[in-house]
Amino acid sequence: MSMTFTCDDKQTLVAYLYGEVDPAERETVEAHLAGCAACAAEVTALGDVRSELGLWAPPDAELGFAIVRNAVRNPVRNAVKRSDAPSAPVLRPARWWNTAPVWAQAAAAVLVLAAGAAIANVQVKSGPDGFSVTTGWMSPALSEPSAGEAGGRRVEGPAVEEWKTALVALEQQLRTEIRSGRAQATRVAAPATPDEATLRRVQQLLAASELRQQRELAMRFIEFSRDVNTQRRADLMKITSSFGEFDERILRQRQMMNNVIRVSSTPQQ
Amino acid sequence: MVATDEELVAKSMAGDTESFNQLVLRWERPIYALAYRVIGRDEDARDVAQETFLRAFRALPGFKGQAKFSSWLYRIALNLCRDWIRRKKRTPLVEMPEGVDIAELAAEQGPVESIEDLVSRQEMSRIVADGMTLLPEEQRTAIVLKEFHGLTFQEIADLQGCPLSTVKTRLYQGLSVLRRHLESQGMTTVEGRRES
Numbered sequence: 001m002s003m004t005f006t007c008d009d010k011q012t013l014v015a016y017l018y019g020e021v022d023p024a025e026r027e028t029v030e031a032h033l034a035g036c037a038a039c040a041a042e043v044t045a046l047g048d049v050r051s052e053l054g055l056w057a058p059p060d061a062e063l064g065f066a067i068v069r070n071a072v073r074n075p076v077r078n079a080v081k082r083s084d085a086p087s088a089p090v091l092r093p094a095r096w097w098n099t100a101p102v103w104a105q106a107a108a109a110v111l112v113l114a115a116g117a118a119i120a121n122v123q124v125k126s127g128p129d130g131f132s133v134t135t136g137w138m139s140p141a142l143s144e145p146s147a148g149e150a151g152g153r154r155v156e157g158p159a160v161e162e163w164k165t166a167l168v169a170l171e172q173q174l175r176t177e178i179r180s181g182r183a184q185a186t187r188v189a190a191p192a193t194p195d196e197a198t199l200r201r202v203q204q205l206l207a208a209s210e211l212r213q214q215r216e217l218a219m220r221f222i223e224f225s226r227d228v229n230t231q232r233r234a235d236l237m238k239i240t241s242s243f244g245e246f247d248e249r250i251l252r253q254r255q256m257m258n259n260v261i262r263v264s265s266t267p268q269q
Numbered sequence: 270m271v272a273t274d275e276e277l278v279a280k281s282m283a284g285d286t287e288s289f290n291q292l293v294l295r296w297e298r299p300i301y302a303l304a305y306r307v308i309g310r311d312e313d314a315r316d317v318a319q320e321t322f323l324r325a326f327r328a329l330p331g332f333k334g335q336a337k338f339s340s341w342l343y344r345i346a347l348n349l350c351r352d353w354i355r356r357k358k359r360t361p362l363v364e365m366p367e368g369v370d371i372a373e374l375a376a377e378q379g380p381v382e383s384i385e386d387l388v389s390r391q392e393m394s395r396i397v398a399d400g401m402t403l404l405p406e407e408q409r410t411a412i413v414l415k416e417f418h419g420l421t422f423q424e425i426a427d428l429q430g431c432p433l434s435t436v437k438t439r440l441y442q443g444l445s446v447l448r449r450h451l452e453s454q455g456m457t458t459v460e461g462r463r464e465s
Binding site: 010014018045048050052057059065067 | 286289290293294297298301302305306311314315318319322323326390393394397398401412415416417421422434437438440441444445447448451456
């Protein structure tokens with residue numbers, strides 16, 4: 001840097017602001033600031049902005065990332081919580097729908113489809129015009145084929161029966177699997193398994209959710225207090241204003257009374 | 270005696286996962302804070318932070334120690350932040366930790382500070398955060414790295430891959446925009462507030 005400083009040398013100004021100048025540069029800048037009110041004001045203002053920035057703090061998030069090896073299922077290192085402290089895994093937190101086994105997700109999807117079909121009363125018919133699908137709430141009588149449809153062949157009966165049987169079997173399998181999963185999770189001395197890790201992750205998520213709710217509650221409370229306070233101030237202002245109006249009215253009435261007294265006490269000629 | 274980053278990195282590279290976890294413990298909060306201030310969303314900042322450590326762990330064998338471990342982490346985190354911003358195709362949305370700060374402040378301040386003061390501080394913090402969203406990503410990142418992580422101009426230039434002079438210009442322009450924003454929001458100077 002040259003040993004002179006001009007008002008448009010913003011890079012040196014910033015370097016001075018952050019204290020990244022050598023002593024000679026500092027002296028040069030300070031000499032300029034002593035005689036230049038505009039630059040001095042700018043340095044002060046930018047310094048204030050830096051102070052204001054200090055107000056901006058990130059939330060005090062519970063982190064606790066850690067990496068562990070998981071050679072059982074995944075040779076790549078997996079990440080789990082550190083010790084028993086509430087923490088989050090290094091890996092992107094699995095969303096709840098990712099924590100269930102794939103077959104359970106598939107079963108759930110089938111169940112949802114089946115339930116949807118049942119609610120919508122879906123019927124598949126084949127006839128001279130080809131296949132047709134109808135939906136809607138229809139009574140069995142209404143859904144019977146009409147004379148014109150006599151040649152049509154209803155295929156939903158046996159198909160639905162088979163479907164129901166398959167679904168019941170699937171549901172039982174799902175229940176059995178969930179029961180066995182719970183039993184594993186309650187085993188105290190059981191070695192660490194991916195299922196336990198999942199359980200811990202769910203617990204973390206629950207804990208985090210509770211924390212969020214508590215904080216939200218605190219915020220709501222503070223908002224409520226602020227609202228009450230604002231209302232109180234508004235009420236006070238209103239009361240003060242009402243008192244003012246009342247005083248004015250009393251004053252007017254008093255003046256009127258004085259006038260009446262004055263007029264009445266004046267001897268009539 | 271506390272191990273240095275370099276010692277922990279060496280042990281991690283030799284296969285000591287626990288040493289890497291010590292590095293994580295040491296750097297998780299700065300990395301999270303960096304991500305939060307750059308992208309402005311708590312949940313996404315967490316994701317970026319944990320993804321940073323995971324990538325660092327996987328890339329550790331390739332870390333030759335040319336840069337400080339922290340600078341290397343910052344670079345990974347900033348790249349992830351940049352990806353996030355590009356993916357979302359939007360400026361950072363500063364999501365103030367509404368309940369969080371107030372509750373914590375309330376706990377810290379006790380009965381001395383009134384609700385009005387707390388709300389006022391929260392409001393000022395929000396205005397500052399809003400002002401940061403007005404800045405282009407490069408200016409915002411430069412300010413965050415300088416103000417909150419104490420990096421030198423040269424370190425920021427290395428991280429941002431630009432000349433030193435560009436870093437200074439970004440800082441000056443960013444601070445000037447923030448100054449105008451704060452003034453437009455009626456935020457007086459710190460000295461002014463102290464006097465009042």
